[in-house]
């Protein structure tokens with residue numbers, strides 16, 4: 001198979017395995033999605049959903065979050081990785097949203113990326129998931145799978161995002177982002193495989209004999 005054929009195969013198989021993929025982070029509005037994605041860095045989605053269950057009961061808007069204050073936000077999220085940094089970023093982001101964006105989450109990727117604690121991937125998730133605008137959030141897991149499936153040279157996360165956007169129709173970027181993550185969680189863990197075990201790699205590379213090495217992001 002060439003690269004385009006591999007992409008089509010992956011797209012078809014993922015659609016069969018994970019039809020209508022749902023975003024795993026619970027949220028009530030654009031602001032709570034933004035905060036949940038911010039919290040998910042180095043923290044499992046399950047953990048984020050546990051802490052946000054109570055946090056969003058008391059603070060589901062920038063105004064309420066600012067009123068809650070950094071110390072109480074920290075108390076809610078302290079079981080997440082990097083909690084002190086995240087609590088600070090949540091308060092700063094809430095303040096900027098109120099001061100510069102009338103308390104609303106901007107739809108524009110570049111404006112989102114200006115917010116503290118919000119990188120390109122976080123901004124892409126919000127834009128894609130909430131505002132339904134084409135974006136392809138690529139994290140280290142997607143970066144790893146795209147390499148194992150021969151869909152990118154794997155030079156960097158940015159390069160992987162560019163390669164995937166070229167290979168797939170933008171109408172399907174949102175679903176593919178979730179489906180690749182789900183496939184990784186179910187079958188293809190960070191250290192668990194050398195690229196010769198499961199259906200996907202066996203189908204894409206039937207003659208693969210040697211273990212593959214993936215480049216870190």
Ligand code: SF4
Pocket residue numbers: 148187188189193194195196197198199200201202
């Ligand atoms: S064979 Fe291994 S590397 Fe390839 S998709 Fe399956 S688990 Fe991942």
